[in-house]
Amino acid sequence: MNTADIRADGRYVLCWLQQALRARDNPVIDASIRLGNDLGLPVLVYHGLREDYPYASDRLHRFILGASRDLALDCRQRGLACAQHVDRADAREKGLVYRLAADSAAMFVEDQPTFVARWQSERVADRTEVAMFAVNAACVVPPALLGDGIGSTTAFRRKHEAVRADWLAIADLPAAVAAYDGPLPFTSDRLEACSDADLDSLVESAAIDHSLALSPDFPAGRDGALTKLERLMDIVLRTYGTTRNDATKPVGASMFSPYLHFGVIGPREVMATVDATDAPAAAKAKFADELLTWREWFHYQARALPSPERYDRVSEWARETLAAHATDPRPEVETLADLLNGTTRDETWNACQRQFLIDGWMHNNLRMYWAKRIIALTPDPETAWATACYLNDRLSLDGRDPSTYGNIAASFGAGSPGRDGPPIYGKVPTRSDGSTRHRDGGPEWLRDAATRTAREPTLPSSLPSGLYLSGELPI
Ligand SMILES: Cc1cc2nc3c(=O)[nH]c(=O)nc-3n(C[C@H](O)[C@H](O)[C@H](O)COP(=O)(O)OP(=O)(O)OC[C@H]3O[C@@H](n4cnc5c(N)ncnc54)[C@H](O)[C@@H]3O)c2cc1C
Numbered sequence: 001m002n003t004a005d006i007r008a009d010g011r012y013v014l015c016w017l018q019q020a021l022r023a024r025d026n027p028v029i030d031a032s033i034r035l036g037n038d039l040g041l042p043v044l045v046y047h048g049l050r051e052d053y054p055y056a057s058d059r060l061h062r063f064i065l066g067a068s069r070d071l072a073l074d075c076r077q078r079g080l081a082c083a084q085h086v087d088r089a090d091a092r093e094k095g096l097v098y099r100l101a102a103d104s105a106a107m108f109v110e111d112q113p114t115f116v117a118r119w120q121s122e123r124v125a126d127r128t129e130v131a132m133f134a135v136n137a138a139c140v141v142p143p144a145l146l147g148d149g150i151g152s153t154t155a156f157r158r159k160h161e162a163v164r165a166d167w168l169a170i171a172d173l174p175a176a177v178a179a180y181d182g183p184l185p186f187t188s189d190r191l192e193a194c195s196d197a198d199l200d201s202l203v204e205s206a207a208i209d210h211s212l213a214l215s216p217d218f219p220a221g222r223d224g225a226l227t228k229l230e231r232l233m234d235i236v237l238r239t240y241g242t243t244r245n246d247a248t249k250p251v252g253a254s255m256f257s258p259y260l261h262f263g264v265i266g267p268r269e270v271m272a273t274v275d276a277t278d279a280p281a282a283a284k285a286k287f288a289d290e291l292l293t294w295r296e297w298f299h300y301q302a303r304a305l306p307s308p309e310r311y312d313r314v315s316e317w318a319r320e321t322l323a324a325h326a327t328d329p330r331p332e333v334e335t336l337a338d339l340l341n342g343t344t345r346d347e348t349w350n351a352c353q354r355q356f357l358i359d360g361w362m363h364n365n366l367r368m369y370w371a372k373r374i375i376a377l378t379p380d381p382e383t384a385w386a387t388a389c390y391l392n393d394r395l396s397l398d399g400r401d402p403s404t405y406g407n408i409a410a411s412f413g414a415g416s417p418g419r420d421g422p423p424i425y426g427k428v429p430t431r432s433d434g435s436t437r438h439r440d441g442g443p444e445w446l447r448d449a450a451t452r453t454a455r456e457p458t459l460p461s462s463l464p465s466g467l468y469l470s471g472e473l474p475i
Contacts, residue, residue, distance in 0.1 A: 002126070
């Protein structure tokens, strides 16, 4: 990421993790170990958590802290030292990454194409005098190796499938040097010694949004991910090909995305387990296409964009047609409060939004309807984009991800334009709620889902449009 040289006199190789919060099957750690073994140096894994990242809330903070605790425990098992810092009123640290880097031979970070992990890594790379390397830990096949300019999912799938097996076969690299036990420029928080109650107290005392409760469906940490993996093997995969699109069935989807987003589990471990099971071949292939083709396609796309979070990443024809219809009458516009709380006049939309609000996750089949409808429920297309990203990023555990912005952009118009028809949408295809409403029991399911009791989160004074439209990035 910069031109600095590797320094053989460092105390360790620094592995700074921001989002890939796992000790095994983690290519950033493996790359650090490879250099450490070459130099005869130990690896120091570091994870820090601040209070001021966008949308910091009980929901996100607790999920991250649970993952970080397991990262430390599993690093120890792997023979690696792990330093952690949870920034808080009585333990403030400034420039910790730079201070840790100063004692290192080189620093490895994640090659993450969106949000804080990208912004911070790029900023540190500009300012540090330590050699800094980015390694992809989110995907099976590192998007950088697929070459530039792949223009369609079909072409992407073809290229990805050709090399997939090689990348799925990679194993963890053993560290040849004993765990680092030398000096650190700060006193590390030992999250591995924290109980659940300790982590809850850290969250309670943090200066973050306390109005967004944890999601009972997604317990933090590796055990949460492994429970979902067992559920995938025992229940979900058997019918994945036929029930995946049915939001009314609780067993249709894997519910993996929060764990994948925070890297609690990697796609390689998930695929190894899926491949080893005796589920129907068609179901396995469908799952692989979602996890490997679609997910990695959005990572690939985001990596090529200077700001994947912004409205100008929506295809040009879609922005043009939406702009041409921006002054169409919009009788369905809702307030931000009604959108946030899922109390609009659209029952189906409320059912979708309450999954985000209460569960911190939404079923795939509902998401396309949810995103497209926002175009009619807000005053203009740019506000629609900022609102969709804001709701997805603040409420959903898997938000702030390449898949967030790629899928919302696809909902706003991808591929070829349709015929210029409906008001407000122009050439952007609309979507009905038929795939849920017309199922057996669909109307009842939607009515119940739209009226689930939800606690009201705090209402912002305005949308954080700087993140999504133009202006300075916050960190
Ligand atoms: C408007 C909209 C917004 C979305 N926002 C997000 C988001 O913020 N974060 C996110 O991870 N996904 C997002 N998706 C993609 C997809 O809806 C979720 O990944 C999926 O619903 C997560 O549930 P699951 O883990 O049960 O998925 P499953 O159906 O079990 O699929 C397994 C895995 O495949 C991947 N996957 C499935 N569908 C897609 C897809 N369309 N695009 C990319 N990867 C996919 C996910 O990693 C998922 O965990 C969005 C889709 C839409 C249409």
